[in-house]
Amino acid sequence: MTTTETLTAERILEATEEVLRRYGPAKATVVDVARVLGVSHGSVYRHFRTKAALREAVTARWLGRTEVLLSEIVEAPARSAEEKLRAWLACLFETKRHKAGGDPELFATYSVLITEASGVVDEHLVTLVGQLTRIVEEGVRGGEFEAPEPVVVAQAVFDATDRFHDPVHAPEWRRPSIDDEFRAVCELLLRGLRVSAVS
Amino acid sequence: MTTTETLTAERILEATEEVLRRYGPAKATVVDVARVLGVSHGSVYRHFRTKAALREAVTARWLGRTEVLLSEIVEAPARSAEEKLRAWLACLFETKRHKAGGDPELFATYSVLITEASGVVDEHLVTLVGQLTRIVEEGVRGGEFEAPEPVVVAQAVFDATDRFHDPVHAPEWRRPSIDDEFRAVCELLLRGLRVSAVS
Structure with missing residues (x-):
């Protein structure tokens, strides 16, 4: 095995992340x-044809890590849709x-990278709303949730919790009241999803 | 009546807004x-003791206009709480x-002013959540809404619609899908507020 063979895309992406963190996105x-x-x-x-392609791949990898974590919750068996949500x-x-x-520092770096890779970010958002849609559909099938159009409701849940995941709100996440506010929004949304006698 | 007597606080605030718009907040x-x-x-x-006090008063006046518009909805008689919300x-x-x-241009000006006047902005947010609390309480009294703690629920409604009023999201308000997304969030929140047989 030669050195060239061990130069995987993954090793390049790791090194790029480190270089971006160290020198900043403007200089790397x-x-x-x-x-x-x-x-x-x-x-x-040979692995990434342009600097832009390399940076986009780094961003996609970073966002992809969150997607993998979340998909484990979607796939988990033996939990109610409400628990999953x-x-x-x-x-x-x-x-x-x-x-x-x-x-x-890394977060600031990615905040810049994200503005350069709108296509990658859009795909990330579609993936997340897709995961939410699966949970809502599961809840409808199991008689837990009421949602005439699961994808519309999933998008609404995603938009309504925007304050708790959109990086533009990061400065607010340090406030002491933020956890209670997050819980109150989740409770209200779950009440809106549950099957009720009147609707 | 002399010229000095006609120099009201309101006239100064109007002129300051115009100057801020024309020269920008950095130079005015x-x-x-x-x-x-x-x-x-x-x-x-003689009317505003410091430049900072003058600028804060301009910001408060700008935010106050929205508060007045919204309070007319809260006060309106003969409408259901759901219609009001x-x-x-x-x-x-x-x-x-x-x-x-x-x-x-004026919006960009106020986006800067707002970062200087966090106290004024906090008061504005308290006023808005207070108005929402009154609507929720009215809904509870009238048997329309279910909300054990109206102020907590009002804050949750405000936070869940953040994407549709926080100026950090202004660039998204031009998207063609935004109105449908707004309606879907409102519907979900109203479902969460309505009195239901199960809860």
């Missing part, structure tokens, strides 16, 4: 990434908040 | 305001969207 170059890996920049370009919303909030507060 | 000075009014800057300082949320969204789209 493909040459910096190659240097960290001890390879030529040509080797990096609660867990999914709490996990999304907790993951975003952890990313924002746990590593502010 | 009290001297500019005095010049527009044809008075000395001392005359302006719908009208109130639609009016808030429409007013903010109109401010953002109708006069982008």
Whole structure:
């Protein structure tokens, strides 16, 4: 096995994330990434044809990690749709908040990258609303939820919890009252989803 | 009646808004305001003791206009709480969207002023949630709504519609899908508020 063979896309993405964090998105170059890996920049370009493609792939990988965590909640057997919805919303909030507060430099880096990769972000949002739609559909099938159009309701749940996952709201996530406010919104939405005698 | 007597606080605030719009919040000075009014800057300082106090008063006046519009909906007799809640949320969204789209320069000016006047903004938010609380309480008294703690539920309604009134979301208000998304969130929240057989 030669060194070239071990240069996987994943290794390049890891190194790129580190370089972006260290130099900032304005200064980081493909040459910096190659240097960290001890390879030529040509080797990096064999995996990612442009600097923009490389940066988009880094953003997609970052957003993808959240998607994987959340999909485990969607797939979990033996939980009610209500439990899944609660867990999914709490996990999304907790993951975003952890990313924002746990590593502010990396979060600031991604806040810039995200503005460059609107296509990648749109796909991420479609994936998340798709996961929510599956939970709502499951609730409707199981007689727990009432939702004439699950995808519309899933989008509404996503939009109504915007304050607890959209990075523009990150400064508010440090407030002491935020957890109570999050719970109150979730309770109201769940009441709106549950099957009721009148509607 | 002398010229000095006609220099009301309201006239100063109007002139300040115009000066802020014309020169931008970074450059506008009290001297500019005095010049527009044809008075000395001392005359302006007799009404507003500091430049910061003047700017805060301009912001409070701007936010106050929205509060007055919305309070008319709260006070309206002979409407159900559900109709009031719908009208109130639609009016808030429409007013903010109109401010953002109708006069982008003034909106950009206020986006800066708002960051300087967090106390004024906090009071505005308390006033708005107070209005919502009154609608929720009215709904509970009339047997329309179910809400163990009206103020908590009112805050949840306000937070859940954040995407449709917080100025950080202004760029999204131009999207063609935004009206349908707004309606879907309102419907879900109203379902969560209505009295139901199960809860």
